[in-house]
Amino acid sequence: MLQLIRTDVIGRGPVSVVFSGTFGTQPAAVKRFLLHDVHPDWKNKVDECFEKMLVHPNVVSVKSVHDDDDFRYVVMERCLANLSDYCRNEYDGPVSSHHDGLVQLVSGLNYIHSQGFIHRRLNTPNILISSSQQFKIADFGMTDCKSEGSTSLSTIKQRSASTEAPELLQLLELSEGEKELHHTTASDTFSLGCILALFFTRGSHPFGSPRFRVPVNIIQNNYNFQADMPYTHIVDQMIKKLPQKRIPLDKILSMLKV
Numbered sequence: 001m002l003q004l005i006r007t008d009v010i011g012r013g014p015v016s017v018v019f020s021g022t023f024g025t026q027p028a029a030v031k032r033f034l035l036h037d038v039h040p041d042w043k044n045k046v047d048e049c050f051e052k053m054l055v056h057p058n059v060v061s062v063k064s065v066h067d068d069d070d071f072r073y074v075v076m077e078r079c080l081a082n083l084s085d086y087c088r089n090e091y092d093g094p095v096s097s098h099h100d101g102l103v104q105l106v107s108g109l110n111y112i113h114s115q116g117f118i119h120r121r122l123n124t125p126n127i128l129i130s131s132s133q134q135f136k137i138a139d140f141g142m143t144d145c146k147s148e149g150s151t152s153l154s155t156i157k158q159r160s161a162s163t164e165a166p167e168l169l170q171l172l173e174l175s176e177g178e179k180e181l182h183h184t185t186a187s188d189t190f191s192l193g194c195i196l197a198l199f200f201t202r203g204s205h206p207f208g209s210p211r212f213r214v215p216v217n218i219i220q221n222n223y224n225f226q227a228d229m230p231y232t233h234i235v236d237q238m239i240k241k242l243p244q245k246r247i248p249l250d251k252i253l254s255m256l257k258v
Contacts, residue, residue: 002066002075004030011082011125020078023063027078032071054115058108060128060138079136083127083195087203094133098200098230103258104135105199109192110249112137113185120183122191123160124198161215162205165190166241169215186243193238193246201226206239 004021011018016033055061063075085091096104105127112119119126119137126139161169165187197206204226207217217223221241225232234255237247 002028002030002064002073004032004073013125021075023075026063028063029076029078031074031076035067035070035072054112054117056108056111057134058104058136059112060136076138077130077136079128079130079138081129082125082138083129083135083199084124086129087124087198089202091129093129095129096133096135099256101135101199102196102231102234103253103256105137105192105196106249106252106256107258108135108137109188110253113188113249118183118185119188119191121160122188122195123163124195127195127199162207162211163191163194164215164218165243166219166221167243169219184243185249186246189238189246189249190240190243193235196231196238197225197229197235200229200231200235204229206235 002021002023004019006019008020009017010020010029011031013031013033015037016031019030019032021028021030060079061077063077066073066075080093081091086095095101109119109122119139121139122137126137128136128138130136168182168187171182194206198204205211205214206223206225207214208222208224223239225235229235234247234252237245238252240246
């Protein structure tokens with residue numbers, strides 16, 4: 001039922017490879033990573049979450065999960081590109097308008113949170129562009145349940161410091177496992193605010209450049225918006241330094257009359 005096209009690599013992560021493939025008769029993207037990078041408590045913690053099988057137009061559909069002797073394969077719907085491609089001008093196809101993209105991404109993340117999940121690793125490569133121009137939030141091989149004592153689905157340590165909330169960047173003395181416990185829906189909101197600014201400006205980060213300065217600027221709350229960027233009043237409320245000051249996602253949807 002699952003056919004992997006190993007000669008067609010469509011993406012790479014720190015310890016994963018994404019191949020083109022088919023699942024049944026449908027085209028698919030298949031993320032492959034080594035079983036030793038899967039959290040040892042997957043069956044007890046993760047499968048319980050995957051039973052919900054998130055269904056939302058702005059969340060990438062996970063079709064199935066398969067294991068062989070060496071690898072785990074996460075089978076997802078196939079999309080055209082990701083937001084990182086768009087921001088680097090490597091994708092010149094159609095995308096949603098600024099208004100529609102804002103609604104789609106806020107709606108998708110709000111739904112994820114409403115189902116008891118925290119994404120924890122939101123960044124531009126994880127925002128996919130579908131053939132219908134819809135943005136879809138991806139990388140549910142890496143997400144965790146919100147429940148107390150939740151653990152990561154993967155032992156992968158890398159994440160994007162350029163979209164990570166200041167309260168997390170400041171936890172330098174903690175291990176990654178300990179750091180996981182400090183993620184909240186508000187830290188996801190901060191990440192999405194950075195992502196929206198990058199989308200609206202096609203690559204201009206509100207916390208500046210060069211890239212290595214961005215985490216320092218995030219911690220210091222040193223940011224500026226490009227002069228012609230739309231929806232600054234919303235993004236500004238999403239990237240407040242204090243988590244409790246960040247705007248709830250459902251309030252954004254109300255402001256947009258969704």
